[in-house]
Amino acid sequence: MEETLEGRTERLKGYGIAVSVFGRDETFDNSADPVVRLEARRLRRDLDSYYVDAGRSDPLRISIPKGGYVPTFEWQAGAARPDPVPVAVEPEPEGEPQPDEASAAAPRADEVDEPDTPPEVPPEAPLPVRRRDGGRRYPVAIMAGAVAASLIGLCVLAVLTVAVWSLWQETARTEASAGVGEPAVVVLPFRSLGGAQDGPFLAAGISQELIDHLMRFPSLRVYMRPVSVDVDGGHGALVQAGRDLGVAYVISGTVGVEGETARIGVQLYDARTGQVIWSASYDRPLVPAALMDLQRDLAGEIASVLAQPYGVVSRDVGNRLAATQFDASMASYVCVLRAYIYRRSFSNKAFPPVFSCLQAAVQRDPDYPDALAMLGWLYLDAGRFEFLKGLPQAEAYERAYTAASKAVALDPHNVLALKALGSINHYMGRYAEGERLSREAVALNPSDPDALAQLGWRLAVRGRFDEGIPLLERAIARSVDPPVWYNHLISIDHFMNGRYQEMLEISQGSVADGIGISEALVAIAAGELGEPDIAREALAKMAGYGPLIRDPAAYFRRHGATDEIVEALTAGLEQARRVAAGS
Missing domain, CATH: 1.25.40 (Serine Threonine Protein Phosphatase 5, Tetratricopeptide repeat)
Structure with missing residues (x-):
């Protein structure tokens, strides 16, 4: 929003967003790390949901067209509109025709998903606000030379910034209280206790590594702490920080160094109630030369316990949903979570409502890879367990393969999609391909015990017990309730x-x-x-x-x-x- 309203849309590329928003460094590779594309998809879904419900009466609609990251603005039909502001625009040099606004805002045909290069927007032209009823256009960001117009642009910037912040907070608060959206988690900086020289370094490193490992689980929305949050104000301040930030969960921790031992304490709070949902302490040998390994391995272990498909957060969200009537109209993420619950037991009775919900989710949100992957897995179950009468096994497997393949095509780095496609290939007799996909899932997120278990199961059932059993045992050891x-x-x-x-x-x-x-x-x-x-x-x-x-x-x-x-x-x-x- 800020870059667009200031006329700097050329900065809205995957690399720039990764560095300035998600804290990636200059080595960021958009093809290897899909964080920007994934979050852009989530943002689009959130915006669509907002304008269907709470924002349906808002005069201004904000959207981010697929193919780039440049937002567009349009007046919703029937909304009151300000008078247009005349803007003096410097003429374009002769011989260089300026593209019209419609073609400038549209993504290029060759752009699949969100590319690093956004759609072309004339850098010196005022950003248009498009009306949904086809009326005249209104500028909201003005070139720097027009002082009066710039003042209006700054006013609009301030209003829109507050609106977007309020939108995010309200969406997150609704999500936290209802427990039906992808749960949002804020990781507060771990505090160093005592005066040990390595304490602050280790605390900062574990915090950052934990964020990185948590972000490998696409079912979580992970936020860093804004600078305004006081992490030293005790339990009440931590819980209040979660409420103020509009998240469902708060993660905090402490690091103390005693001689040659590092003692790390971690807590997960329910931001609604202040209840401590989970806490743990870890004692690790402190080897100064291996501090990086220590913080990485420990962060991976903590993230595994908290964020895995059958981890602490999923179990807590599932408990909240237990009393909720389950039908096909529920949010797409809830369908995916219910599918995980079903997959604990593969109950024939639980299959029909979960299957119907996922079918509706894919119809409602066809670009949601998690729902497609889970639908693929349930088609697989329909074939191997004969859950859908009249559907031949071979056809069920083909439908499973189609759904999971689309999920992987949408997001090649989606671990859930890779696990599902690996399993489906295995049952179709393509054992080598199933193993390859399972190994890829483990490589992308070694903190996911379910990925370890999938690979271990596949190896063992093919007679390679010496490789598969240690993976299964490792998955069990890193699971709260496997x-x-x-x-x-x-x-x-x-x-x-x-x-x-x-x-x-x-x-x-x-x-x-x-x-x-x-x-x-x-x-x-x-x-x-x-x-x-x-x-x-x-x-x-x-x-x-x-x-x-x-x-x-x-x-x-x-x-x-x-x-x-x-x-x-x-x-x-x-x-x-x-x-x-x-x-």
Whole structure:
């Protein structure tokens, strides 16, 4: 807004925004770091939502057309308008025709998504305000030489700046109180306790690294603290800072150095109530030569606990939504969050409303990669679990592939989209491509335990237990409440190595209503241990899962298991049936 109203639209490029807004340095690469494109898409969605609801009566509508980052302004129909201001514009040099305003504001046809070079805008011409009813145009930013017009431009700048700030605050506050938007988090600078020389450096480094790691999770909106916020005013001041900034959550921390040990404390606050949702302390050896590694690794660990799909923030938002009636009209982000909740258990009963909600979300917001990725995953579930009657498996997989591929095309660095497309390729028998995409997701966000688990599961089910199991164990260790399927291949690894008691224990702790394989693994372990009661109960519960009961071998192959694993599991089920029958 400020650059546009001052006539400096040539500065509105991806690189400049990344450096001045998001704190990137001169090494920023727009193709490797999509932060500007992602935030621009979110801003467009927020603006659209605002003018549909709270801003529908605003006289002035602000938008940012796709293809660039230059905002446009238009009077909404029926709104009161100021009189036009005459502006003296220096004539263009002869022989150099000036493009008209319509062509100047439109993105170029060859610009896909938001490029680093914005649409061409004549640098010396006044910025137009376009009327939606096709009427005459009104300038809002005036060339520096016209003093009177410049004063009016500054007045408009002040009004619009306040309006945009109020818009952002109101949107964020509504989001925080309702708990139905992508949650906004502000990271306050960590405070250094004591007088240790390395303390302030370590505190500043962890704060910045934490912001960087959190921003790798697209489901969070991450903000840095404005200079006006007092971080030394105690708990009340921290909570008030969150409320004033209009965010849902506040993250704060302290760093103390005692001898050769760094002690870091972290807290997550609910900005609405001041409640401490989560807190943790970390003791780490302090090696001055490895301070950079320490702050990076610790920030990654904290971000993983807080921001992963099944982390502290998602769980808190999910708890708020538990009492909310769920239908297809809910916000797109809520549909994605509900899909994560469904994917903990793959419940047949939970599938239809989540599927319908995602279909509506994609219709409403066709450029939202997270919704497309999740819809792809649910089409995959429809095929492999037979959740949609009348939809052949092959067609379900093709629809899944189409949705997830579009998500990746919209945002090649979207970890959720890469995970979904990797999984879909695996189930389509393209194991090498599935593994490649899964590795790419891990490389983009090694702090995401779900990305680690996806890759580990895929490697293990193809018989590469030595590579896959450590990844699954690492994902579990970095998760507050991991989904039960993280344990399934670990259980199978125990079985393949004759560790039946360990298999039984981990399988009994990984039972979920919607996953028949959980009961199958319990039954197999009980059969090997000679436990008829446990085997009988597990087999009875397994009877409700049609595909698994009809043809266990085909069911295991459907998930990409190797012949060795399929033969071992089917033999284990036969043994469980014999033990349950007392024979």
